[in-house]
């Protein structure tokens with residue numbers, strides 16, 4: 126099913142970043158690890174990123190769409206979480222075919238979100254609170270309403286023609302390319318005006334920019350400089366592994382698109398990608414104190430390293446999609462989750478850096494997919510999953526609402542969905558004669574809209590998100606799951622999240638310490654140690670709804686409990702009895 130394949134891909138992202146200061150050693154610090162040099166210490170490794178989907182965070186003008194003033198209003202809340210960086214999904218002017226990932230002006234703010242003055246005030250407010258800001262940069266494609274594309278499509282000899290990929294019709298039909306969002310699954314769209322096809326890996330309104338054209342690249346660097354001059358601290362480069370293409374567009378094996386890994390293989394890591402990244406580094410990133418992040422890790426550990434290893438001066442951080450891809454409609458196996466995170470950690474133990482996440486705007490809610498969103502287990506499993514992402518090696522990404530344990534909304538009818546991936550995926554499945562009952566069940570569980578419902582601030586009609594009609598309904602469970610209620614409850618998911626962020630920030634061992642998997646074959650428990658010089662921690666996570674027993678290796682000597690999502694933990698010598706979804710971190714003696 127294409128839409129679900131899409132969701133899988135989109136969940137899998139790759140982050141990286143570089144800045145002049147970031148790539149330089151901080152001689153004042155020594156993290157003392159055996160496997161790493163002291164020069165490895167970096168602020169972007171030690172920080173926790175909070176991702177906000179601006180459309181859904183807080184609306185201040187009653188149009189039902191979140192806005193920048195709403196984020197400004199909640200800066201103290203964000204600060205109270207203890208996070209260090211905020212990544213906002215795109216806030217540029219956009220016709221919103223894909224909620225801002227289709228940009229028609231890279232130097233203007235989307236009118237629903239506010240003005241450039243609001244942006245400046247928001248950035249200032251973050252900086253005053255010591256929070257850094259990461260801007261989403263969407264330059265694999267623009268909107269078809271961008272002036273570049275209007276010009277480009279107007280005639281074959283327009284100076285902007287080569288800003289995009291065109292295939293003249295007299296050459297016949299172009300070799301098939303699959304599109305993520307197209308209702309027919311076709312990435313080449315015929316345009317009668319110039320009797321040619323243009324390429325769009327995403328929707329028809331998201332034509333792919335031609336990075337082989339040096340003018341395009343210069344435009345992008347100028348845009349990045351514009352925002353860097355404004356003071357942004359980082360860039361997330363959307364779908365960036367796709368920018369370099371073999372522009373002869375050779376035929377691909379029939380049916381390649383049926384396996385998402387093939388799409389990444391054939392579209393990703395194109396021939397000039399490294400050249401462009403080096404150029405971007407030289408032109409922009411090396412000139413500012415910025416952190417740049419990019420989506421897309423290629424198809425192997427080697428690809429990932431080739432992008433992020435510090436000596437390459439390209440990008441700095443990888444986020445792999447393998448973890449989020451594991452949890453499909455049929456659930457996932459804990460053994461696979463352990464293997465994926467353990468293998469990635471091993472590959473990056475000595476060099477490079479990855480990010481750790483179980484959710485973002487392209488995914489359904491973490492607690493519904495990886496935990497258990499039943500009333501009985503939602504809170505403990507939500508806390509357990511946050512313990513996981515905040516105790517692994519790598520930079521953790523927390524998605525708005527996951528600090529509260531927000532859950533899937535589970536729409537039943539296609540009319541309820543707003544996401545282009547769901548709507549066009551539905552049309553395609555219908556045309557292909559798929560089992561629509563099954564399709565809807567999968568969508569209900571995995572759709573991106575599950576993760577985009579409005580932030581739950583209080584128990585009022587629209588959860589304090591808006592006084593108008595929200596663009597996407599608020600989850601009915603906001604009477605119980607909301608900031609106001611959870612703020613008052615010492616044992617809430619929210620207060621647990623704050624405590625866990627604090628624990629990570631107070632203990633460099635949780636950032637840099639070596640990771641070692643314990644009890645690899647245990648069916649319920651994910652257990653690992655983190656060790657840095659003399660310090661050590663043991664993390665025990667019960668991923669099941671049953672009680673679970675961990676028998677620890679004899680050489681483990683337990684110190685104090687650092688955090689626990691239950692009031693107690695039952696220990697009997699080297700045997701530990703965990704409650705359903707219990708998460709405990711011990712210091713090691």
Ligand code: GLC
Nearest residue numbers: 135223226263327363364487
């Ligand atoms: C990235 C974004 C996703 C968007 C797509 C097209 O994968 O994360 O939300 O739809 O690119 O821009």
